[in-house]
Amino acid sequence: MHNKVKAKMDSLPFHVLPEPRYWSSEFSAVPIPDPNDSQKPDLVLLDYRLKKHSGKENPWSVVLTGVEITISELVEGNGIPIFLGVATKGYLMMHEQPWHQFVLLFSIANLKLCAHYLDCSGMIISAPILLGCDAVHFANVLNTMTLASHFALGFDPTIHVCNTLCSSTAHDPDDLPEGVGAMPIGAIGWVTDDVGKVYWIMANLWKSCGLFSHGTVCYCIQDKNKWEYALKDCWVDADIIEQEVNCLRAVDGVPNVVQLVKYWDVEYGGHINNTSKIYNHIHNHLLTSLIFTNKIHHRMLLTPCGLLLTNFKSVPELVNVFLDLVVGEFPWYLPKQIDAERYW
Numbered sequence: 001m002h003n004k005v006k007a008k009m010d011s012l013p014f015h016v017l018p019e020p021r022y023w024s025s026e027f028s029a030v031p032i033p034d035p036n037d038s039q040k041p042d043l044v045l046l047d048y049r050l051k052k053h054s055g056k057e058n059p060w061s062v063v064l065t066g067v068e069i070t071i072s073e074l075v076e077g078n079g080i081p082i083f084l085g086v087a088t089k090g091y092l093m094m095h096e097q098p099w100h101q102f103v104l105l106f107s108i109a110n111l112k113l114c115a116h117y118l119d120c121s122g123m124i125i126s127a128p129i130l131l132g133c134d135a136v137h138f139a140n141v142l143n144t145m146t147l148a149s150h151f152a153l154g155f156d157p158t159i160h161v162c163n164t165l166c167s168s169t170a171h172d173p174d175d176l177p178e179g180v181g182a183m184p185i186g187a188i189g190w191v192t193d194d195v196g197k198v199y200w201i202m203a204n205l206w207k208s209c210g211l212f213s214h215g216t217v218c219y220c221i222q223d224k225n226k227w228e229y230a231l232k233d234c235w236v237d238a239d240i241i242e243q244e245v246n247c248l249r250a251v252d253g254v255p256n257v258v259q260l261v262k263y264w265d266v267e268y269g270g271h272i273n274n275t276s277k278i279y280n281h282i283h284n285h286l287l288t289s290l291i292f293t294n295k296i297h298h299r300m301l302l303t304p305c306g307l308l309l310t311n312f313k314s315v316p317e318l319v320n321v322f323l324d325l326v327v328g329e330f331p332w333y334l335p336k337q338i339d340a341e342r343y344w
Helices: 002-010 048-054 081-096 135-147 164-168 243-250 276-285 315-329
Strands: 021-024 043-047 063-070 103-109 112-119 122-125 159-161 189-192 198-207 217-222 228-237 259-265 295-303
Touching (some): 021 135, 043 048, 048 164, 063 081, 081 103, 112 135, 159 198, 243 259, 243 295
Parallel strands (some): 063 103
Antiparallel strands (some): 021 043, 043 063, 112 122, 189 198, 198 217, 217 228, 228 295, 259 295
């Protein structure tokens, strides 16, 4: 039996990740803890180790995929609960896991199984499969998602942000990027650029709230020499990919404006990461879409990395921030030195 299981795992089109995972219906009646959106997924796939270390709290940051079940018909329209439920849960997963490049969820509507693929360009829903006629397909779906590696589930291999499991145990040297001996104190993860250089993530500064949008996340990062930068990680429309870069080049040297150090499109497997890959693969089976926009995964390294605006310690300090913004926008309009204390 062991040899048969091993043979099947060797035939899968991805590397099997030896992590204990399990499907759970524990949140079908009690919502997953979330301060902003209370949702009750019918079935979710969880990492057993994360569940064990996170205790009773199970935020959307540890959900790998899920299945929504209803007796409704999915084809009745996009306003039915099953459609909105899948889209909402996909949004919550991608918002809490910005390094999740795409999310694959499932629905069973009136005993018909559908896959829902979500990324920053939108959602694609597969043709339904009747469970009564081919229940083996459903079992294969559950097994495949359970065994799939993080990369196969849509996680970006060029970035790692530590979770509760990482904080409870030291990183194994084999888990760290090649040539790195240990993480610096205070680091919460790492990211690699287009030439393999490693930057340490020191803080998550900001992330956007939209699902079908830019998917922007800003990190405070350091290089090996402890030089600090801001990293903007975003998904940009392919036809305006150079727009922000050109703007930053145009204001190079202007006081109080961040400077562009470098930029690159995220690549792995020899290909630029973009949302057209899945669309091009199945576009012959889709209705013509006028709203689809190919988005490219783009990163920009900026300096300096400032503090969040909410970190001001006094009203004069806050006023000085806005004065700096004005100087950055209109450097010729104001005197060279302005004291906020004087105007306060």
